[in-house]
Amino acid sequence: MKKSHLLLTMVIVLTFLGGIYTGIQYKSNESESQKTVKSAKVPKSSINPQTKELPNVEKAPSKVVIGYMQDFRDPNQVDYSKLTHVIFSFAHPAKDGGISLNGDAALKNLRTTVAKAKKANTKVILAVGGWYHMNGGESYPYFKAAISNPTSRTKLVNELTSLADRENLDGIDIDFEHPHSKADAVNLAAFAKQLSGKLHAKNKELSIAVYSKIHAVTLTEIGFVQYEPSMFKDVDHVNIMAYDGQYDDGYHAANLSPYPFTERIVNYWSQLFEEQNISKEKLVLGVPFYAQPTDPKIKQVSYDTIISQNPANANHDTVKMNGTTYYYNGAATMKKKTQLALNNGFGGMMIWELGLDAKGTNSLTSTISAAIDNAANSPVKYYTVVKAQ
Incomplete structure (x- = not known):
């Protein structure tokens, strides 16, 4: 029995010692394995993954609010914060290609406009042409002569570019009212192309005011005003005068x-630009800030005059004053037109003319600006994929 006990004891001791040795070996092997993994280099794959470019995503272009301002207006009365562009009107073309402003007062107002606008990060553009000429009558014969031959056309381009630099x-x-023939259209296109080249080289913009091309009664195309559609590729903004019907x-x-x-009007210009493969972002819908009287012998009145009589008139499109009915575009119609332009891919809105607007809460400029801002902040995609690989 003693011998058996001794044998059993030895087996137990050997088993215990064997377990200790096995544990030490396992721990040693685990440590070596960890060292090996940490120090080893990751093997290169035999397959090279294909590199794909990220989509080129750009921010959707902002919409413009462009306001024309006549040269006799007080530049201090304009709220530039609601505008992306002010178009100072007008420089008057001479038949030989020279230009003139309406005296020292106009030049002073232009410089004040630039100073005020820059503080609000608003661009200032100078309009050349207009309906009336400073020397009397329509501007058409002066403008037509200036762009009809290469010499005077080049002079006009250089004069305008120099003035833009200097001021x-x-x-x-360009406000040529209006090209009446194929020759006019061709000469206007040549002028726009030449001026565009000079301005764009200096990171300056070129816009053009255009006739609506639609008859207000029949709603059909009007043919007596002609344009070369290719011309619109050379300008940044096409300001449609969608009024005076x-x-x-x-x-x-x-x-x-x-x-x-x-x-x-919106449908006509949208179709034209689609057919010509020109971006509709260049199109800017113009609206009137004045009212037309039923009696043609009576003068137009400003929107400011209508609101001054009664602020409630902001909610209407007609008003009776001094025995005459006036037609205009109130705030609701301005919002509706702004939405129409945006829905059709237009670049924004144009105003004729800032000096006619009401002040304060009834300002139509503010109404249009707010409508554009609200559309931009609506839950619509804000980024556009330009090119995806």
Whole structure:
């Protein structure tokens, strides 16, 4: 029995010692394994992964609010914060290609406009042309002569570019009212192309004011004003004068700028730009800040005058004052037109003219600016994929 006990004891001791040795070996092997993994280099894959470019994503372009301002207006009365561009109107072309402003007062107002606008990060553009010329009558014969031959056309381009440089302007606006023939259209296109080249080389803009091309009564295309569509590729903004329809087919004040008229104008220009493969972002819808009287012998009145009589008039499109009915675009119509432009891919809105606007909460400039801001902040995609690989 003693011998058996001794044998059993030895087995137990050997088993215990064997367990200790096995544990030491396992711990040693684990430590060596960890050292090996930490020090080893990761093997290179035999397959090279394909590198793909990230999509080129750019921010959607901001919409413009462009306001024309006549040269006799007080530049201190404009709220530049609501505008992306102010178009100072007008420089007057001479038949030989020279230009003139309406005296020292106009030049002073231009310089004040530039100083005020720059503080609000608003661009200032100088318009050349307009309906009336400083020397009397329409500007058409002066402008036509200036762009009809290469010598005077080049002089006009150089004069405008020099003035833009000298007065720290952000560009030029062409307001040729209106090209009446194929020759006019060709000469205007040549002028725009030449001026565009000079301005764009200096990082300045070129815009052009255009006739609506739509008859306010029949809502059909008007042919007596002609443009070369290719010209619009050379400009940054095409400001559509979608108003003054009251003179179509006799005199009808109600046709100043009603919504159906504007809607047809938008459709016409949208289709034209789509057919020509030109970005509709260049299109800017113009609206009137004045009211047309039923009696053509009576002068137009400003929107400010209408609101000054009664602020409630902001909610309407007609008003009766001094025995005469006036037609205009109130705040609701301005919001509707702004949405129409945005829905059709237009680049923004244009105003004729800032000096006619009401002040304070009834300002139509503020109404348009707010409508654009609200559209930008709506839950619509804000980024556009330009190119995806």
